Amino acid sequence: MSDWTQIIQASTQHDPISGAINTPIQLSSTFDQKSFDVFGEYDYARSGNPTRQAGENAIATLEHAKYGYLFSTGMAAISSVLLTLSKGDHVIASKHVYGGTFRVLTDVLPRFGIEHDLVDFADLAAIEAAIKPNTKYLYIETPSNPVLHITDILGVVAIAQKHHLVTIADNTFMSPFLQKPLDLGVDIVVHSATKFLAGHSDILAGAVVTNDQGLADQIYFMQNAVGATLGVTDTWLLLRGIKTLGVRMQQSSNSAQKIAEYLSANKKVTRVLYPGLPSHPGYAIQLSQAKSGGAVLSFDVGSEANARTVVEALQLPVFSVSLGAVETILSYPPKMSHAELDAAELLENGITPGLLRFSVGLEDVADLIADLDQALALI
Numbered sequence: 001m002s003d004w005t006q007i008i009q010a011s012t013q014h015d016p017i018s019g020a021i022n023t024p025i026q027l028s029s030t031f032d033q034k035s036f037d038v039f040g041e042y043d044y045a046r047s048g049n050p051t052r053q054a055g056e057n058a059i060a061t062l063e064h065a066k067y068g069y070l071f072s073t074g075m076a077a078i079s080s081v082l083l084t085l086s087k088g089d090h091v092i093a094s095k096h097v098y099g100g101t102f103r104v105l106t107d108v109l110p111r112f113g114i115e116h117d118l119v120d121f122a123d124l125a126a127i128e129a130a131i132k133p134n135t136k137y138l139y140i141e142t143p144s145n146p147v148l149h150i151t152d153i154l155g156v157v158a159i160a161q162k163h164h165l166v167t168i169a170d171n172t173f174m175s176p177f178l179q180k181p182l183d184l185g186v187d188i189v190v191h192s193a194t195k196f197l198a199g200h201s202d203i204l205a206g207a208v209v210t211n212d213q214g215l216a217d218q219i220y221f222m223q224n225a226v227g228a229t230l231g232v233t234d235t236w237l238l239l240r241g242i243k244t245l246g247v248r249m250q251q252s253s254n255s256a257q258k259i260a261e262y263l264s265a266n267k268k269v270t271r272v273l274y275p276g277l278p279s280h281p282g283y284a285i286q287l288s289q290a291k292s293g294g295a296v297l298s299f300d301v302g303s304e305a306n307a308r309t310v311v312e313a314l315q316l317p318v319f320s321v322s323l324g325a326v327e328t329i330l331s332y333p334p335k336m337s338h339a340e341l342d343a344a345e346l347l348e349n350g351i352t353p354g355l356l357r358f359s360v361g362l363e364d365v366a367d368l369i370a371d372l373d374q375a376l377a378l379i
């Protein structure tokens with residue numbers, strides 16, 4: 001079945017009782033048990049409820065997974081997966097990992113004796129060199145934020161298989177419509193469903209999927225034990241958002257491609273970071289593992305002063321954190337997502353003072369380019 005059809009099938013699960021074509025919002029924390037001895041499928045909503053289950057089935061279907069779990073936020077999903085590690089275990093993550101994930105790896109897990117190393121995931125030899133006898137997980141994020149570095153997923157999976165390690169991939173930037181890491185051999189996929197999956201800047205949500213029953217059991221145990229589950233109303237909004245995932249991703253990534261090409265030709269822009277451009281070092285790998293370069297790009301206008309001028313002059317995008325929504329979202333990583341890094345750390349991560357991130361929404365691309373054109377003319 002094509003992705004387009006599967007998205008609609010997965011997000012439109014009819015209610016078996018009423019025939020309603022949308023999943024009912026089951027606002028019930030507890031469920032009546034018919035028998036003294038045998039309990040039904042649901043007992044307490046932290047452990048499971050039909051609305052969340054419908055959302056979990058939908059995400060699993062889209063990622064070609066057998067098992068899916070929904071969490072209250074992307075960080076709740078990622079933390080719950082990382083908490084399946086034990087004292088003395090070691091995880092290797094991309095040094096360009098999302099800031100919240102970085103914080104959990106560096107400030108939370110070490111308190112429980114869980115170790116990490118951060119390496120450049122564009123360099124497969126560096127990953128292999130960082131493996132220690134206690135290494136358990138390799139944590140991929142591709143494309144990375146905000147510099148759009150590409151990790152060769154098949155390459156990391158081959159290393160993991162050789163050393164019997166579990167691979168985790170944060171697929172937030174691509175969504176399952178553009179990239180399906182489980183099909184490439186990754187063991188666990190995590191999402192900030194707040195972004196493209198929900199797609200409307202309205203809810204926070206997180207997801208985890210896997211095909212491995214042993215890992216699924218551990219993730220479900222942690223979901224129920226820690227309890228950072230997604231509420232039913234937000235699950236319903238997530239399912240509503242997913243219905244248009246295909247059209248949104250297609251439209252936004254087509255526009256991102258055109259905007260990246262426009263920016264590359266504009267002399268005011270010193271650098272364009274977009275894996276759909278042939279000049280991007282990860283271009284060939286990106287197109288081998290994903291349908292397109294995606295809907296997010298970053299570009300450099302040379303200095304902080306120029307970045308301020310461009311941000312203040314742009315009329316159409318909202319200027320804010322987050323990404324992956326119907327409206328174009330412009331952000332300034334040095335003061336927003338990466339504000340915790342000092343000047344040297346920013347530069348080491350390729351986050352130059354003139355870098356702006358652009359998450360392309362559903363506006364007409366001609367209007368977006370005209371807006372960029374008038375703003376860039378001012379610098």
Ligand SMILES: *Cc1c(COP(=O)(O)O)cnc(C)c1O
Nearest residue numbers: 073074075098172192194204205
């Ligand atoms: C936003 C984001 C997260 C965290 O998700 P929340 O829903 O904000 O908790 C994790 N990874 C990536 C790549 C993100 O963009």
